[in-house]
Amino acid sequence: MEIGQSAIINSFTDKHMALKLLEMGCTPGEVVKLDRIAPMGDPIAISVSGYLLSLRKAEASTILVSLLAANI
Amino acid sequence: MVEANQSFVNFSNKTSLKVALVGNPNSGKSTLFNVLTGLNQKTGNFPGVTVDKKSGFAKLNKRTENQESRIRNQELGAEISDKAQLPTSNYPAASNSTITVEFTDLPGTYSLYPKSLDEHVAFEVLCDPNNENHPDVTIIVADASNLKRNLFLVSQIIDLKMPVILVLNMMDLVEKEGDVIDSIRLSEKLGVKVVGLSARNKEGIETLKQALLQPLPVPQYDFIDIKKLAPELIEKIASVIKVNSDFAAFQIINNFSEINYFDKKSDKKEKIAAILNASAVDCNKLQAQETVERYKVINRIVEECITHKSAIKTESFSHKLDSILTHRIWGYTIFLVILFFIFQTIFFLAAYPMEWIETLFVSFSNIATQTLPPGEFTNLLVNGILAGLSGIIVFVPQIALLFAFIAILEDTGYMARVSFIMDKLMRKFGLNGRSVIPLVSGVACAIPAIMSTRTMSSWKERMITIMVTPLMSCSARLPVYTLLIALVVPEGKSLGIFNYQGLILMSLYLIGFIAAMMAALVMKWILKSREKSYFIMELPVYRSPQWRTVGLTIYDKVKSFLFDAGKIILAVSVILWFLSSHAPGNRFEVIEKKYDNPEMAKMYNEDELQARISSEQLEASYAGILGKSIEPAIAPLGFDWKIGIALVTSFAAREVFVGTMATIYSVGNSDNTQTLREKMKAEVNTVTGLPQFSVAVGFSLMIFYAFAMQCMSTLAIVYRETKHWKWPVIQFLFMSALAYISSFVVYQLLK
Numbered sequence: 080m081e082i083g084q085s086a087i088i089n090s091f092t093d094k095h096m097a098l099k100l101l102e103m104g105c106t107p108g109e110v111v112k113l114d115r116i117a118p119m120g121d122p123i124a125i126s127v128s129g130y131l132l133s134l135r136k137a138e139a140s141t142i143l144v145s146l147l148a149a150n151i
Numbered sequence: 152m153v154e155a156n157q158s159f160v161n162f163s164n165k166t167s168l169k170v171a172l173v174g175n176p177n178s179g180k181s182t183l184f185n186v187l188t189g190l191n192q193k194t195g196n197f198p199g200v201t202v203d204k205k206s207g208f209a210k211l212n213k214r215t216e217n218q219e220s221r222i223r224n225q226e227l228g229a230e231i232s233d234k235a236q237l238p239t240s241n242y243p244a245a246s247n248s249t250i251t252v253e254f255t256d257l258p259g260t261y262s263l264y265p266k267s268l269d270e271h272v273a274f275e276v277l278c279d280p281n282n283e284n285h286p287d288v289t290i291i292v293a294d295a296s297n298l299k300r301n302l303f304l305v306s307q308i309i310d311l312k313m314p315v316i317l318v319l320n321m322m323d324l325v326e327k328e329g330d331v332i333d334s335i336r337l338s339e340k341l342g343v344k345v346v347g348l349s350a351r352n353k354e355g356i357e358t359l360k361q362a363l364l365q366p367l368p369v370p371q372y373d374f375i376d377i378k379k380l381a382p383e384l385i386e387k388i389a390s391v392i393k394v395n396s397d398f399a400a401f402q403i404i405n406n407f408s409e410i411n412y413f414d415k416k417s418d419k420k421e422k423i424a425a426i427l428n429a430s431a432v433d434c435n436k437l438q439a440q441e442t443v444e445r446y447k448v449i450n451r452i453v454e455e456c457i458t459h460k461s462a463i464k465t466e467s468f469s470h471k472l473d474s475i476l477t478h479r480i481w482g483y484t485i486f487l488v489i490l491f492f493i494f495q496t497i498f499f500l501a502a503y504p505m506e507w508i509e510t511l512f513v514s515f516s517n518i519a520t521q522t523l524p525p526g527e528f529t530n531l532l533v534n535g536i537l538a539g540l541s542g543i544i545v546f547v548p549q550i551a552l553l554f555a556f557i558a559i560l561e562d563t564g565y566m567a568r569v570s571f572i573m574d575k576l577m578r579k580f581g582l583n584g585r586s587v588i589p590l591v592s593g594v595a596c597a598i599p600a601i602m603s604t605r606t607m608s609s610w611k612e613r614m615i616t617i618m619v620t621p622l623m624s625c626s627a628r629l630p631v632y633t634l635l636i637a638l639v640v641p642e643g644k645s646l647g648i649f650n651y652q653g654l655i656l657m658s659l660y661l662i663g664f665i666a667a668m669m670a671a672l673v674m675k676w677i678l679k680s681r682e683k684s685y686f687i688m689e690l691p692v693y694r695s696p697q698w699r700t701v702g703l704t705i706y707d708k709v710k711s712f713l714f715d716a717g718k719i720i721l722a723v724s725v726i727l728w729f730l731s732s733h734a735p736g737n738r739f740e741v742i743e744k745k746y747d748n749p750e751m752a753k754m755y756n757e758d759e760l761q762a763r764i765s766s767e768q769l770e771a772s773y774a775g776i777l778g779k780s781i782e783p784a785i786a787p788l789g790f791d792w793k794i795g796i797a798l799v800t801s802f803a804a805r806e807v808f809v810g811t812m813a814t815i816y817s818v819g820n821s822d823n824t825q826t827l828r829e830k831m832k833a834e835v836n837t838v839t840g841l842p843q844f845s846v847a848v849g850f851s852l853m854i855f856y857a858f859a860m861q862c863m864s865t866l867a868i869v870y871r872e873t874k875h876w877k878w879p880v881i882q883f884l885f886m887s888a889l890a891y892i893s894s895f896v897v898y899q900l901l902k
Contacts, residue, residue: 101442102262104300118479119575128299131690
């Protein structure tokens with residue numbers, strides 16, 4: 080994903096991580112937008128259900144998404 | 152979903168009420184708590200754990216019969232609008248018309264699935280009806296500008312079937328964005344009372360207080376169909392243990408290993424364990440299902456209750472600010488500039504009140520010496536108690552300033568950005584972006600810093616953070632640094648702006664930080680853990696700091712310093728005074744006799760004679776004996792026996808160094824009006840004839856204080872947090888070794 084790009088959450092690959100992410104509002108069907116990437120390339124910040132969530136790339140990679148066309 | 156047929160509880164006949172505040176982190180829960188209780192709060196501990204329990208009291212005026220019936224007639228469960236209420240001042244103030252409410256500020260949590268120690272406390276208080284802190288009413292504070300995620304916790308608490316008031320905080324933000332929340336509808340949908348307010352602007356607080364005294368609906372319907380998820384298990388659990396709701400039983404299934412509140416005498420725990428073992432339930436799956444179900448309902452409710460002004464949000468102020476503050480160059484530059492500014496300010500601004508305090512205490516001692524009869528008591532008062540008190544109070548300006556800055560950085564949301572831009576760097580050292588906050592707080596005091604690691608869920612990262620945080624230069628070292636810098640570093644500025652003394656001070660902080668990072672790196676290799684670390688954290692929107700919160704933080708920290716650390720320092724000061732003004736046997740008399748002859752009087756004038764007697768007496772005193780006994784060990788570091796005494800007493804707390812020096816020098820010198828700094832400057836090494844506090848000794852001592860673990864309180868807190876003596880012992884040993892070796896190298900190089 081590139082900065083500014085949006086995607087829809089499909090599913091998770093890590094059971095434990097999934098619980099934490101679900102609790103924070105990253106539920107399947109939710110639209111997430113990559114908001115920014117930290118200066119050293121990690122972690123990243125995503126917009127989800129109306130707020131900014133920061134997470135590491137490794138954590139984000141457990142979320143399977145389908146990309147939406149840019150700038151929605 | 153939720154319609155009529157609700158049950159109500161009414162607390163207006165009680166004289167006291169227990170209210171708990173829960174909510175997500177950053178929901179403004181603590182701001183609301185401060186507004187509700189003001190200065191009328193106290194900090195204690197939750198039983199069994201070291202999580203701070205903040206509670207406060209407020210008196211509420213009860214309504215009259217008239218008003219009561221009117222409220223009953225209101226649509227039940229609906230939002231109370233401001234207009235429906237009379238102002239409080241209109242209530243008749245009869246003697247028994249008030250109700251005392253005890254508010255408890257529970258740690259912030261995102262859900263009732265505890266992942267950290269902090270969340271565990273919130274979980275136990277809410278889920279265990281027999282917990283001594285279990286509230287009569289729970290106020291759930293939700294960030295209205297971020298309602299969806301906040302409603303998750305709300306929905307879980309609703310399913311526990313407790314009397315609840317939902318506070319929609321930050322309504323000012325919602326209005327500013329042009330969104331509208333239909334709180335009456337929300338109240339109908341959730342089956343709980345909803346109060347919209349803005350804690351920051353103190354709007355709607357009176358409405359909330361009155362809402363507490365009205366009949367509160369107890370949620371009757373499950374937010375989601377919990378039973379559907381695990382029907383048999385929930386029934387089996389409910390047959391063993393009495394639960395208020397299906398969700399309470401469901402929570403027992405999912406959090407069984409986390410729950411400590413079963414009745415120890417009964418065999419219920421074993422029975423439940425047997426049920427759970429037999430069923431081979433997949434808790435992860437159950438929780439995930441529950442969460443998804445909840446969000447489905449929440450999404451529907453949010454859609455119905457919130458009207459957004461426009462579908463496309465304009466680029467917000469926070470977003471623009473983030474572009475600068477998390478920028479690859481500007482982000483770090485600004486962070487360094489902020490740190491630099493803080494330290495320069497602390498050194499500069501605090502200097503004035505510190506001087507006033509010193510001057511004030513010098514005049515106190517003068518008055519006491521002149522008015523009181525000479526003797527043991529006056530001696531104790533002037534050289535023991537007053538000297539000790541002065542040494543404590545003089546730190547207050549620095550502590551207040553530092554905590555003001557930390558509170559501002561936290562309150563604005565900037566601290567979260569610091570974590571965000573530092574995470575990758577921190578991870579290399581086995582730490583976490585979240586370690587930045589304990590580490591930065593460590594420059595104030597390692598004790599609250601170590602306590603603040605509780606929000607970290609990874610055991611390994613938390614351990615490393617705890618172990619290395621005391622290497623950060625805390626405020627207790629500051630007076631030691633200040634004294635020594637003033638002694639050996641010339642005043643003056645480089646390039647006209649950078650104060651030399653400020654630069655050295657900043658370097659000392661940097662050295663502490665680098666040492667902490669190196670120690671973390673070493674521990675990263677030593678500590679083994681299969682546990683995964685994660686960094687899933689909210690970046691709150693930027694807000695202007697609240698001076699009330701900043702003020703309360705300062706008040707809190709200064710108070711705890713004065714009364715907790717202050718007690719130790721004063722006690723040590725008095726003990727020290729005794730040790731340095733008393734000696735075994737008749738040593739003092741022998742010295743006095745030695746100088747009491749005409750020959751001596753010819754050689755020295757009155758003052759010189761007195762100084763020599765005092766100096767020799769100190770050397771002969773208990774303190775002198777103690778200092779001399781360790782002199783061989785510390786001589787390679789450039790320390791004499793006087794510093795030796797200070798090192799020994801500093802093991803109680805570092806700042807005692809200054810008090811010790813004050814006591815040693817005021818006892819050894821009859822002239823009280825000279826400030827300590829001047830006295831130390833005037834001290835001459837009897838062997839070399841040069842000033843005792845040379846540059847080499849000064850720096851060696853500063854480095855020693857930067858690294859040595861000289862704080863009993865920190866060791867005690869590390870034991871409490873790690874629940875094992877192994878950790879504080881290791882910490883003490885590695886820090887002492889580091890201090891000794893570094894000091895040795897510094898002294899030998901600069902000598």
